[in-house]
Amino acid sequence: MDALRLEGVSYRYADGRTALEDLNISIEAGERVALVGPNGAGKSTLLHILAGLFVPTTGKMTVMGVELNRKNAQEVRRHVGLMFQDPDDQIFMPSVWEDVAFGPMNFGLSEDEVRGRVAEAMRMTGIEGFEERVPHRLSLGEKKRVAMAGLLTMSPDVLLLDEPTANLDPWGRRDFVDLLEKRKETIVIATHDLSVAFHLAKRVLVLKRKMLYDGDVVGLIQNQEVLREARLELPSFSRLLQRWAEETGKEFRPPATVEEALEILRHNYCCRDQGAKHEH
């Protein structure tokens, strides 16, 4: 079943600017997809449409089989959790517990159900013990976890994440990627960080008002034209090995992850045996 389906979707802002043009996308339930593109490409607008906050100017969008229109936006939103780039936009209540519980309380769930969901979401996001903390005094990484817990308590079928690792320190970024890796929901991650995108998703959508590319990571890495057009830069280990391949004349496809890069080095260079030892 398609969790998300867009057919001929275009979106024009009130001032006449066209943000998105003729998008046709289908994302299966449980699939993890990275949405990349330059600044102003329409990534956030697309996330807002997928979240049921904007209704397409033309075309059709369905979430878990429910077609979005102006009347049923609230029903569509129950299937979707949207994490904003800046967690301060999302965190509203005076304490972490109250903020995490805000969504399920609005959905009218019983007190026991809400308490159970909040405890579980806080455990999953690693913010146990933060219940009474004041959100606006948390670090950015902690705020992002609180925002994520707030989404998970609503048990959405689809998670839409707008730059989830932006401005995080390296460990915060790593922790957040680990957290996302464990999720079973359908996930769309809008990001500039291709190393995060390649780590978390097998499929990449490259957007620049129109869809420039919709396919697997390997195809994108080899498609220099799309990378240039979308002003994307491959991760540094990938570029390093590309340069090495050019200089040595060896033939291999550029790696998408650190593990792939390591495998290439083991295979093409001198440390095959050492690599095997390392693995043992």
Next chain:
Amino acid sequence: MEELSHAEERLDVDAYAKRSPFYPLDPRVKLFCTVALIVVVAVLTSLEAVLLAGAFLILLAIASRIPARHLASNFLLALIFVVFAALTMLLYRGWESALIIGLRISICVLALLIMVSTTPFFKMLRAMRSLRVPKLIASMIMFTYRFIFLLLDEMERMKLARRARGFTGGRNLLDRSALRTLANTIGMTFVRANARATNIYDALLMRGYTGEIREFGRLHVGPKDVVFGACFATVIVLTILLETGVLPWML
């Protein structure tokens, strides 16, 4: 509880709510009693009656265990209105009217301060809704409170940006260049705050917000609420009797 800076303490209306003995009281009772007292005080013309209401509120402030510094620093925000009204009355009606109007406004402000300082913000909104305050008004109050922090954050960032680019505040109060910069800053603050506000509203919609304030537990009027209400009722009746001249006649 985490340590609060003085500025945060003044803006955080929930900073002391849970420490107060009035915290467990039904917020509807607190709201109703406070509004009733304010309505009565607003029409008083007798100095004795005003002083009685004032004395009651001072006792209430002491009993609330809200730090005097917190009440005083918030009261200072309203002081300019008190002084303005009192000065106007001084010019047209004499010192007694000035004193009465100054005291009346001060009492109303103090009553509101005690109420908001002893009631968590969202409990108060819920009480307002249960007393039939329209959803729109309750939502506007909630957003106003949230946006105060956003506006301050935005202004602080822009102040730093101005300083970083050499702005020192102008040579004097009428420096046109400085005034233009400040006007642009204020305009830009509102533009940015508007963009931020749109995001916050979208985030609320995503989490099922419909304008209702939801909290667990049913509001319940207990014996302590009855005692609290009876104290207010007694003071209100006594001030009315003093105001109408019935109390001295009875005594």
